[in-house]
Amino acid sequence: MSTIYILWLRQLKRYSRSKARMIGSLGQPLLFLVALGYGFGPIYEKAGQGNYIDFIAPGVIAMSILFTAVFSGIEIIWDRQFGFLKETLVAPVSRTTIMIGRTLGGATVAMIQGIIIFLITLLIGFRPESLALLPVAFVFMALIAIMFTALGTAIACVLEDMQAFPLIMNFLVMPLFFLSGAMFPLKDLPGPIAVLTRLDPMSYGVDGLRGALIGMMEFGYATDLAVLVIISAILLAIGSWLFSRIQV
Amino acid sequence: MTHIIEAHGVTKKFKDFTAVNNISFTVNKGEIFAFLGPNGAGKTTTIKMLTTLLRPTEGKIKLDGHDPVHEQSDARRSFGIVFQDPSLDDELTAQENMELHAALYSVPKDIRKTRLEELLHFVDLWDRKNSLVKEFSGGMKRRLEIARSLLHHPKILFLDEPTIGLDPQTRNHLWDYVGKLNKEEGITVFLTTHYMEEADKVAHRVAIIDHGNIVATGTPEELKKQTETKTLEEAFLKLTGNAIRDEGANAMEGMRQARKMWRR
Numbered sequence A: 001m002s003t004i005y006i007l008w009l010r011q012l013k014r015y016s017r018s019k020a021r022m023i024g025s026l027g028q029p030l031l032f033l034v035a036l037g038y039g040f041g042p043i044y045e046k047a048g049q050g051n052y053i054d055f056i057a058p059g060v061i062a063m064s065i066l067f068t069a070v071f072s073g074i075e076i077i078w079d080r081q082f083g084f085l086k087e088t089l090v091a092p093v094s095r096t097t098i099m100i101g102r103t104l105g106g107a108t109v110a111m112i113q114g115i116i117i118f119l120i121t122l123l124i125g126f127r128p129e130s131l132a133l134l135p136v137a138f139v140f141m142a143l144i145a146i147m148f149t150a151l152g153t154a155i156a157c158v159l160e161d162m163q164a165f166p167l168i169m170n171f172l173v174m175p176l177f178f179l180s181g182a183m184f185p186l187k188d189l190p191g192p193i194a195v196l197t198r199l200d201p202m203s204y205g206v207d208g209l210r211g212a213l214i215g216m217m218e219f220g221y222a223t224d225l226a227v228l229v230i231i232s233a234i235l236l237a238i239g240s241w242l243f244s245r246i247q248v
Numbered sequence B: 001m002t003h004i005i006e007a008h009g010v011t012k013k014f015k016d017f018t019a020v021n022n023i024s025f026t027v028n029k030g031e032i033f034a035f036l037g038p039n040g041a042g043k044t045t046t047i048k049m050l051t052t053l054l055r056p057t058e059g060k061i062k063l064d065g066h067d068p069v070h071e072q073s074d075a076r077r078s079f080g081i082v083f084q085d086p087s088l089d090d091e092l093t094a095q096e097n098m099e100l101h102a103a104l105y106s107v108p109k110d111i112r113k114t115r116l117e118e119l120l121h122f123v124d125l126w127d128r129k130n131s132l133v134k135e136f137s138g139g140m141k142r143r144l145e146i147a148r149s150l151l152h153h154p155k156i157l158f159l160d161e162p163t164i165g166l167d168p169q170t171r172n173h174l175w176d177y178v179g180k181l182n183k184e185e186g187i188t189v190f191l192t193t194h195y196m197e198e199a200d201k202v203a204h205r206v207a208i209i210d211h212g213n214i215v216a217t218g219t220p221e222e223l224k225k226q227t228e229t230k231t232l233e234e235a236f237l238k239l240t241g242n243a244i245r246d247e248g249a250n251a252m253e254g255m256r257q258a259r260k261m262w263r264r
């Protein structure tokens, strides 16, 4: 228990001390919010879909959580290169415990990042539909955070160094994001794209979050929750297994 | 005399390369035991197998009576280690690194504070306890790692080339400290070093390893007598030959370091 707590705390400290990282990772979501919000907004609204800022705000929040979470998980590579990983690997605690502490730490950091973006969307005029559903929104944010931190960790366990990082960004994280419906409605898509969006676990996170924030949904809470919980559990199990096999 | 470390026929292969070849040795309780060998001889690989980080391809190891493969937690509780490469969290302070270690090893809260203070004083870092480790010099980091490795009162202390990159003053101080720990707390010390005169001074017994094979074991005096030499360094050269070693292991490390810098 204290192991999980101390590893969680470690990641929060590292995050809070690295202002550059905090500010740097706000840039991309803000760009999407402003460029797409104001650029595509008029077209979207002309098509009779309502306010585009309201539509993409949940998508951009989810996106910032996705990016931060994957990145937090991948941080294990740095710990491996800078040597700190060895300190945890020879300690008399199970690797599963270490994995849980790290995942919760990374997920919390991603959550905080998502909340910051949420506050920024409020500043530029986004208004969630119902305050009562805010806790539900936070649950979905947390699930997205846990799922993708676990994914990042699992990936980090099989990589030697950061050289493959751009590959992962371009061929995994970006597709996860663009196919998720974070930027466009999933309704009435042509066949192949519709299939891909439904295979993307991120879609269910975005859907749940958008449901809670603006009352617009494609799959419904039950489906969203079930998919997110099951995929998270699978990723955590795979990550733990890979992590338990790490040798330094 | 009881053996606190036992290795029987231990072999480690990386694919088809044999890094450690069927070695056997024992370390007595309360002893300072030095593992000496040229670059790439297999010292670090041996320490990794002893400390549960690598599984031996073959052979049996006992650490304070526990098998590092099947009784990992018990084996891990019995030792502290200072790795050859740094293993601190640079973004945390000295004290935070210590506290993290204490939590990982479940050091009871009441002991934790006094032990932490005692050790930071001991390595002369108490005044810097709230500084981030990334602001520390190489020597300070080493000292902090030593303090950290002792926090949970280990029975065995592993030191993998602990004095590399340190100035002579710090090196001297460190060996005095290790000697004192050994005498006062009865800690068994297993160390590796490149500096023969250090091993000569501090070690009760040494083993010389070359190309993954142990070529000699004994007290420094015994090895000198056996090779008819005056210093441990001469004995070492006689036993391992004069050929300069392929610095494979170090070159690899160097490349990794360079890549790290590039990325920062």
Ligand SMILES: Nc1ncnc2c1ncn2[C@@H]1O[C@H](COP(=O)(O)OP(=O)(O)O)[C@@H](O)[C@H]1O
Pocket: B014, B017, B019, B037, B038, B039, B040, B041, B042, B043, B044, B045, B046, B248, B249
């Ligand atoms: N993970 C690994 N994969 C392949 N070869 C390795 C690995 N670790 C060490 N070696 C090789 O095993 C040999 C022994 O290395 P090491 O134990 O680090 O030597 P020493 O610590 O005595 O300098 C070296 O030739 C090194 O290149």
Ligand SMILES: [Mg+2]
Pocket: B043, B044, B045, B084, B160, B161
């Ligand atoms: Mg070595």
